[in-house]
Amino acid sequence: GLAGEAVRELGAVYATSWGEQFYQHWVGPSALRQCTEEVLFPFIQDSPSPLSIQVFAPLQKVGGRHDASRRLHREIPAMVAQLAAADEQRPVKRRYVGSDQNGYFVCDRSGCQPIRFRGFAAYDDLIRYLSGVGPHHRVDTRVEDHSPELNVLRTLFETAMPGMIDVFWLEYPERNVLYVVDEVGNLTQFSHRVDDEPYSLARLLMFLEGTVAEVAGHPENPLRAPILGEVIRIHTLATDGTCRVRTSTNEWLGRVQALGLDPMGLTIERTGSGGRGPTGYRITWGEQVFQSGEVENPLEEARRKIEQVRSSGLDYEVFLTRLFLDDRFQEQYCGSFATIGHYLFYKKVIEQRLSARSTPTA
Numbered sequence: 001g002l003a004g005e006a007v008r009e010l011g012a013v014y015a016t017s018w019g020e021q022f023y024q025h026w027v028g029p030s031a032l033r034q035c036t037e038e039v040l041f042p043f044i045q046d047s048p049s050p051l052s053i054q055v056f057a058p059l060q061k062v063g064g065r066h067d068a069s070r071r072l073h074r075e076i077p078a079m080v081a082q083l084a085a086a087d088e089q090r091p092v093k094r095r096y097v098g099s100d101q102n103g104y105f106v107c108d109r110s111g112c113q114p115i116r117f118r119g120f121a122a123y124d125d126l127i128r129y130l131s132g133v134g135p136h137h138r139v140d141t142r143v144e145d146h147s148p149e150l151n152v153l154r155t156l157f158e159t160a161m162p163g164m165i166d167v168f169w170l171e172y173p174e175r176n177v178l179y180v181v182d183e184v185g186n187l188t189q190f191s192h193r194v195d196d197e198p199y200s201l202a203r204l205l206m207f208l209e210g211t212v213a214e215v216a217g218h219p220e221n222p223l224r225a226p227i228l229g230e231v232i233r234i235h236t237l238a239t240d241g242t243c244r245v246r247t248s249t250n251e252w253l254g255r256v257q258a259l260g261l262d263p264m265g266l267t268i269e270r271t272g273s274g275g276r277g278p279t280g281y282r283i284t285w286g287e288q289v290f291q292s293g294e295v296e297n298p299l300e301e302a303r304r305k306i307e308q309v310r311s312s313g314l315d316y317e318v319f320l321t322r323l324f325l326d327d328r329f330q331e332q333y334c335g336s337f338a339t340i341g342h343y344l345f346y347k348k349v350i351e352q353r354l355s356a357r358s359t360p361t362a
Helices: 031-046 066-089 123-130 148-159 194-216 249-259 298-311 327-334 340-355
Strands: 009-015 021-027 092-100 103-110 116-120 138-143 165-171 175-181 187-193 232-237 245-247 266-271 280-285 288-291 320-322
Touching: 009 031, 021 031, 031 092, 092 123, 092 148, 103 123, 116 123, 123 187, 138 148, 148 165, 148 175, 148 232, 165 194, 175 194, 175 340, 187 340, 194 232, 194 249, 194 320, 194 340, 232 249, 280 298, 288 298, 298 340, 320 340, 327 340
Parallel strands: 092 138, 165 232, 266 320
Antiparallel strands: 009 021, 092 103, 103 116, 165 175, 175 187, 232 245, 266 280, 280 288
């Protein structure tokens, strides 16, 4: 039965391919988790890869023909090896998100690897974990909606379409939240003050405008088009508990264009060595340029200048309009290609570093 929105009692009846039937029963606030751990986890861990093949054929007789038997046992291993290689080259992360009396939990499985279980007491910690990116060709996320927050996440992932960039706008009393689900299912969250409303979306769109063409240029990336206007969908998500979705891409784009916004964002470029030394950075902020070879650390110099501006009383939010991915970051997180989610993740890391200690003082 159900008590409120928490599962208090749960029974499971299941049968095997051998004709065996089983029944198990759990009672208490942890019934859902016990069912998952005792029934589903062992099955997923012990089961073969979804792309694997199992053949039960007697060696001496298949359909009464010895030739078919020998050919089958010769060709099946080659087919399995080929499919296994394809699965390894295109890893998919399958993710299950739920809640219990301790907060939230995530179960991850990539390929044939064992399930990884993580628990989180706070919703913000859950979001930070879900926003991590990795070398996956796709992230399939399933969410259980036992709390209002998870109901929001469930709506995000059910609405998002593979190959598209889905942006979700949520308005709360004290802050606005932007969620982005990229072309392979990576999640990114941005939080803004209420008075920032369309400006925060405008800044995000400026960054995406310069990133989409680069991302779509890779032959393995599933982004459907190299033009932002053809692959972006912008949704308004109700925060009254109903999680109603209203997709109004053209309306949002019109509001952003009406701003006439021309913000002074940061751009980070790579400077080539030309064989005369290591590569470095060139950071451009308005008319100011901080470049390796001219300053010791361009990123730290940019942050120092931002601190000077803020100390003079001008409040300036640091945001990037263009960047490149560091080689080490690509090697560790991107696999065979980078996605929009990788760029957004890297953007947040750099912006947080630039904003550190750069806050207005009373």
